Amino acid sequence: xxxxxxxxxxxxxxxxxxxxxxxxxxxxxxxxxxxxxxxxxxxxxxxxxxxxxxxxxxxxxxxxxxxxxxxxxxxxxxxxxxxxxxxxxxxxxxxx
Amino acid sequence: xxxxxxxxxxxxxxxxxxxxxxxxxxxxxxxxxxxxxxxxxxxxxxxxxxxxxxxxxxxxxxxxxxxxxxxxxxxxxxxxxxxxxxxxxxxxxxxxxxxxxxxxxxxxxxxxxxxxxxxxxxxxxxxxxxxxxxxxxxxxxxxxxxxxxxxxxxxxxxxxxxxxxxxxxxxxxxxxxxxxxxxxxxxxxxxx
Numbered sequence: 001x002x003x004x005x006x007x008x009x010x011x012x013x014x015x016x017x018x019x020x021x022x023x024x025x026x027x028x029x030x031x032x033x034x035x036x037x038x039x040x041x042x043x044x045x046x047x048x049x050x051x052x053x054x055x056x057x058x059x060x061x062x063x064x065x066x067x068x069x070x071x072x073x074x075x076x077x078x079x080x081x082x083x084x085x086x087x088x089x090x091x092x093x094x095x096x
Numbered sequence: 097x098x099x100x101x102x103x104x105x106x107x108x109x110x111x112x113x114x115x116x117x118x119x120x121x122x123x124x125x126x127x128x129x130x131x132x133x134x135x136x137x138x139x140x141x142x143x144x145x146x147x148x149x150x151x152x153x154x155x156x157x158x159x160x161x162x163x164x165x166x167x168x169x170x171x172x173x174x175x176x177x178x179x180x181x182x183x184x185x186x187x188x189x190x191x192x193x194x195x196x197x198x199x200x201x202x203x204x205x206x207x208x209x210x211x212x213x214x215x216x217x218x219x220x221x222x223x224x225x226x227x228x229x230x231x232x233x234x235x236x237x238x239x240x241x242x243x244x245x246x247x248x249x250x251x252x253x254x255x256x257x258x259x260x261x262x263x264x265x266x267x268x269x270x271x272x273x274x275x276x277x278x279x280x281x282x283x284x285x286x287x288x
Contacts, residue, residue, distance in 0.1 A: 014108045017191055021124070029127045033188060036122035037110030062116040070234060074243040075122035081246075082124045 003088045004076060005047035006040055010084055023083030030082040039075060040084060047088055050076075120203035121184040121234070164189060164253055168209060169244035171216060171237050178212030178225045180235055180244050186253060190261050199261035205230050206244075209251060217241070 011022040012032070019037040022029045032040075042048060042056045050073045054065035057072070079085045166185040170177040183205040190199045201207055206218075208225040215224050219233040236243050254263050 012110075018188070019110060020127070026126075030124045031127055031188070032110075033120060033123045033184070034110050034113045035120055036124050038114055039122055041109065041111050057111070057114070057119070060111045060114045060116075061119045063119050068119055070236070070243055071119060071121050074234065075124075077246055078124045079122070082126055084124065 001049040001051065002076070003047050003049045004043060004053075004080075004085045005088050006043035007084055007086055010040070012037060012040055021082070021084055025086075026083035028083065030084065035071070036075060036079065036084075039072065039079065043085060120187075121182060123182075123184045123188045125185070125188055165250040166253055168247045168249045168251055169206075170247045171212065171214075171235065171242065172245045176213035178214070178216060178235070179209040179247065179249070181207040181209055181251060182244075183207070183230075186261055189253070200263060201230050204234075205232055206234055207231070208235075214238070 007023060007025050009024045013020050015031070017034075019032040019034070020029055021032050021037070021040065038057055038060065039053055042053050045056075048056075050069060051065065053072050054068040057063075057068055058065045061068070076085065076087070080087065166181060166189070169180045169182060171180075181201075183201040184203045186199050186201055187203045207230045208227050211225045211227055215222050215238060216235040217223070217238050218231045218235050222238060223231070225231075225235070234243060253261055
């Protein structure tokens with residue numbers, strides 16, 4: 001399972017109904033919805049894989065983790081391109 | 097500093113703002129500095145809006161209509177991948193237009209832009225994509241369930257003179273003769 005971390009030094013601030021996130025890695029600011037900003041908040045705790053992120057967001061949204069999986073998994077590319085998260089060169093072993 | 101404002105800011109959490117029972121696709125749109133954007137894309141679009149090229153079967157276009165772009169997503173791995181427009185991208189733009197009406201597509205819906213050569217799965221149902229059709233969920237590859245990936249192409253969305261996003265027009269690749277804006281304008285959209 002791929003593992004992702006929040007890029008160090010990013011700034012996330014609420015802007016109306018959205019969130020502005022500045023990445024020092026790209027020098028750009030991205031506009032996020034609550035869902036993307038929530039993923040960044042989860043990664044602020046510690047790096048995580050998609051499953052772990054879904055478990056935490058499930059407690060916030062009341063939606064089952066497996067229903068969130070495709071949405072969260074599909075967000076890594078754009079969050080990475082925006083310089084907000086980075087994929088760690090290691091994989092997490094999920095205790096099953 | 098006003099204490100209430102300070103407390104409000106300190107307590108703001110995206111996770112707390114999530115609506116229980118609903119989770120839209122995470123979205124992130126890159127902003128560019130006002131001066132740079134005005135010098136390139138915005139002024140370019142403004143010029144094009146004055147003399148717009150209306151591509152394809154657009155119903156009753158008006159000179160007052162405006163065009164913005166959203167990214168195309170494709171189901172990578174297919175020989176001729178179908179391409180898709182994500183509803184959350186359009187809704188995110190709509191939320192930035194004060195007083196706008198809800199767009200024609202919801203956060204969780206996807207619209208097929210081109211059919212490709214293969215069927216796809218949407219919410220576990222196999223479908224043959226039809227261009228222009230709005231589907232109730234994210235498409236994925238039948239073989240391995242892979243989700244659509246963001247491509248380097250864009251499509252123009254049309255905003256009517258009431259500020260409502262009313263549809264998608266034109267193919268956003270440079271050189272496309274059907275594009276709503278000219279090649280040089282699309283080039284200025286590209287990230288530096």
